[in-house]
Amino acid sequence: MRYLLPLLLLLSALTTTVLLPGCEPKEDLVTTDSGARLEFSLDTVKFDTVFVATGTVTKRLWVYNRNARAVRVAEISLQSRPAVTYSLLINGDAVASARNVEIRGKDSLLVLVRATVDPTPADGKPFLVEDNLRFVTNGNEQAVKVLSYGQNAYFHDGETITVNTVWKADKPHVVYNSVLVNPGITLTITAGARIYSHFGSFLVVKGRLLCNPDYQPKGPIKPTDPNIVRFQGDRREAEYAERPGQWGGIEFDLGSQGNVLRYTEIKNSTLGLYLYNPFDEQPRPQVRIDNVELRNISTLNSGYGFDGAALLSLCGDLAVSNTLISNCEQYAVYATQSSQVQLDYCTIANYSLGTRDQPSVLVSPEAPFVAINKRPLPVVAPRLFAVRNSIIWGSVRSGEELEFVAGEQYVGNISIRNSLLKTKRYDNTGALGQQKNGNILNPDEFTASIFKSTPSRPRLPQPNFELDTLSPASNRALPLPGLSTDLLNRPRNPTTPDIGAYERVNP
CATH class of the missing domain: 2.160.20 (Pectate Lyase C-like)
Structure with a gap:
């Protein structure tokens, strides 16, 4: 009997530890508070000259949970653009996205962002490709911008x-x-x-x-x-x-x-x-x-x-x-x-x-x-x-x-x-x-067309602000010393030049 009482006390302590959630470390308890938010080491993950020189590079992003309790991040994801392929490395796993990632209280998570791009794209490719790395926690959506330049510069x-x-x-x-x-x-x-x-x-x-x-x-x-x-x-x-x-x-x-x-x-x-x-x-x-x-x-x-x-x-x-x-x-x-x-x-x-x-x-x-x-x-x-x-x-x-x-x-x-x-x-x-x-004031633009093509009178695929054939601005300027050519370095009429940046060219 003298050994029974200590044994009962030991069993009671073990049972209490297992059954009472309040004894679980606070940093392991997951909060569902909608006000719980994350903090980040960067507001923009930026790939620049190293990126375009090598084609592929990895950047680090630290995600901080400043809350006393753990948080469960429902989603970590981004949408890759055609010119750039992004991938993530989270908890050692290479993924395009991750779900239900837990971060202990007062702890952090390292996210590695990798981008791959053609370092010498054709001229028509964009210099800049922007994306957002999304974090959804208890209904809160936060984003870190991902910025990639796709051409050497x-x-x-x-x-x-x-x-x-x-x-x-x-x-x-x-x-x-x-x-x-x-x-x-x-x-x-x-x-x-x-x-x-x-x-x-x-x-x-x-x-x-x-x-x-x-x-x-x-x-x-x-x-x-x-x-x-x-x-x-x-x-x-x-x-x-x-x-x-x-x-x-x-x-x-x-x-x-x-x-x-x-x-x-x-x-x-x-x-x-x-x-x-x-x-x-x-x-x-x-x-x-x-x-x-x-x-x-x-x-x-x-x-x-x-x-x-x-x-x-x-x-x-x-x-x-x-x-x-x-x-x-x-x-x-x-x-x-x-x-x-x-x-x-x-x-x-x-x-x-x-x-x-x-x-x-x-x-x-x-x-x-x-x-x-x-x-x-x-x-x-x-x-x-x-x-x-x-x-x-x-x-x-x-x-x-x-x-x-x-x-x-x-x-x-x-x-x-x-x-x-x-x-x-x-x-x-x-x-x-x-x-x-x-000076010439208020000519009727539609009966005496000023320019070759305008948004209000589109006669060419694109606006063209050179003078029309019968423009009222033709041959109405006075020669100015030192300005004998026009915007496109074409010679101006030496005695009766045209008004405006362009000297009209006869067909």
């Missing part, structure tokens, strides 16, 4: 350029998380370079940008000329080819001077060229633009809180010639505060993809926003808005493509000559009226 990820640098044309350049050119530094982009920027990324110039500075065509060129420098978004699929708002744009800040862009195409951004000097300080940003095309510009759905433009200047200086601006969702040219803008032989053909209420050209002493960090922005009269031998046209609902805010206060700083304008507000002979200086 120079990758500029959040880069700050601190020495004079040349971007060559031997491989494409991909901008991710923006690029900054430091003060006093020059970035030179050579003929034929291709720059592809990720969503929201800018090229920010505090120093100097020389874009295609040395290219000298020997004769007329085509719009597809391989020596043209081209900026666009990094999505290469066909549906993104002409979609606005895919990347930020090129910004020139206070002190950025001597900038030159020649034989360049900028498309599909939220802002085209942005001169940013909102407090009217010195030295002012200065940019010269020759033989450039800007199209498909829009800040719609960008979250910026202000309307964008192909050329947006806050107290900056712009000299623009032989340039085409087309298909902007808001303004083509937006010159604010003390900006100084000169347009020579330019064509603004602003046929937006949607309904547009903003005029193509807006000049105002006020900035698009009233303050920065509660510091009010100055209201300053524009120094100069001068237009010669140019077209300002488009599809705005009001029919008014030109507006000077409080223009009577700086009328002496406005000069428009030998240009074709769509404006009823300024069709009189008053101080701001433009029925003078050789």
